[in-house]
Amino acid sequence: MKKLFFALAIAISTLFLYSCGGNEESTTTTAEIPQGMVEYDLSEHGHIGMPCLINLPDEETGKGIPQVMEGPMGGTQIVVGKDFNIEIVVGDGDMNQKKADIGADAVFKSTYLVDEPTAILYKSEIPDAGVVQYHIYVIVKVGNVTYEIEDVRGEENYSEEGAKRMLEAAKSLRAKVQA
Numbered sequence: 001m002k003k004l005f006f007a008l009a010i011a012i013s014t015l016f017l018y019s020c021g022g023n024e025e026s027t028t029t030t031a032e033i034p035q036g037m038v039e040y041d042l043s044e045h046g047h048i049g050m051p052c053l054i055n056l057p058d059e060e061t062g063k064g065i066p067q068v069m070e071g072p073m074g075g076t077q078i079v080v081g082k083d084f085n086i087e088i089v090v091g092d093g094d095m096n097q098k099k100a101d102i103g104a105d106a107v108f109k110s111t112y113l114v115d116e117p118t119a120i121l122y123k124s125e126i127p128d129a130g131v132v133q134y135h136i137y138v139i140v141k142v143g144n145v146t147y148e149i150e151d152v153r154g155e156e157n158y159s160e161e162g163a164k165r166m167l168e169a170a171k172s173l174r175a176k177v178q179a
Contacts, residue, residue: 034168036061042068042076042088043176049076050088052142055172056080057165077152078169083162086136086170091148093139095120108133113160114167121167123160134163138170147173 033039037055045068056066057080064081071077075089095117102110108124118139125132134157138149149170151158158166 037169037172040066040078041176045076051176052147053172053174053176054078055169057084057169061165071152079152082156083158084166084169085152085154085156085158086149086166087152088147088149088170088173090145093118093141093146093148095137095139098137119167119171121163132157134158134160136163136167136170138167138173140170140173142173142175149173 033055036058038058040054040056042052042054043049056062056078059065062080062084064079064084067079069077069079071087071089073087073089075087077085077087079085099120102122102124105124107126109127110122110124112120112122113134114121119136120138121134121136123132123134135151135153136149140147140149151163151166
């Protein structure tokens with residue numbers, strides 16, 4: 001009887017780990033989608049698709065529909081309205097190097113609003129010039145692949161609320177479990 005129970009426990013544990021992608025960092029489920037967000041399947045985008053799901057602002061919250069394209073760094077870029085623009089690239093995921101790069105900026109002075117081991121949201125300012133920008137950098141490991149997710153810099157300056165939405169979305173990147 002003990003052998004049967006042990007075998008059953010191993011089978012259930014294996015199934016549980018497989019359903020979670022085998023990775024503790026990728027445990028978000030459909031039931032955990034916050035209000036104002038929708039689950040989005042990134043595997044449906046041709047050559048830039050990836051076998052992942054991500055929570056994105058819904059049409060009302062993001063003031064637009066998601067647009068997925070190849071990004072400036074060759075990754076997957078996702079734009080929703082004017083206050084949400086991220087790119088997901090395969091990378092090393094070196095938070096210490098990213099923070100060193102931010103600290104070495106001779107023009108902008110940066111302050112961390114969120115500082116976690118795998119995610120930062122920071123405010124960059126040009127002192128006495130009234131220029132304020134919000135940026136994110138998130139590292140997510142899905143299976144054996146490490147993704148780096150950042151806001152796409154360009155003409156738009158994202159609001160703090162927009163940056164928080166980008167951070168929340170980036171942290172939700174997870175494996176698409178095949179049924």
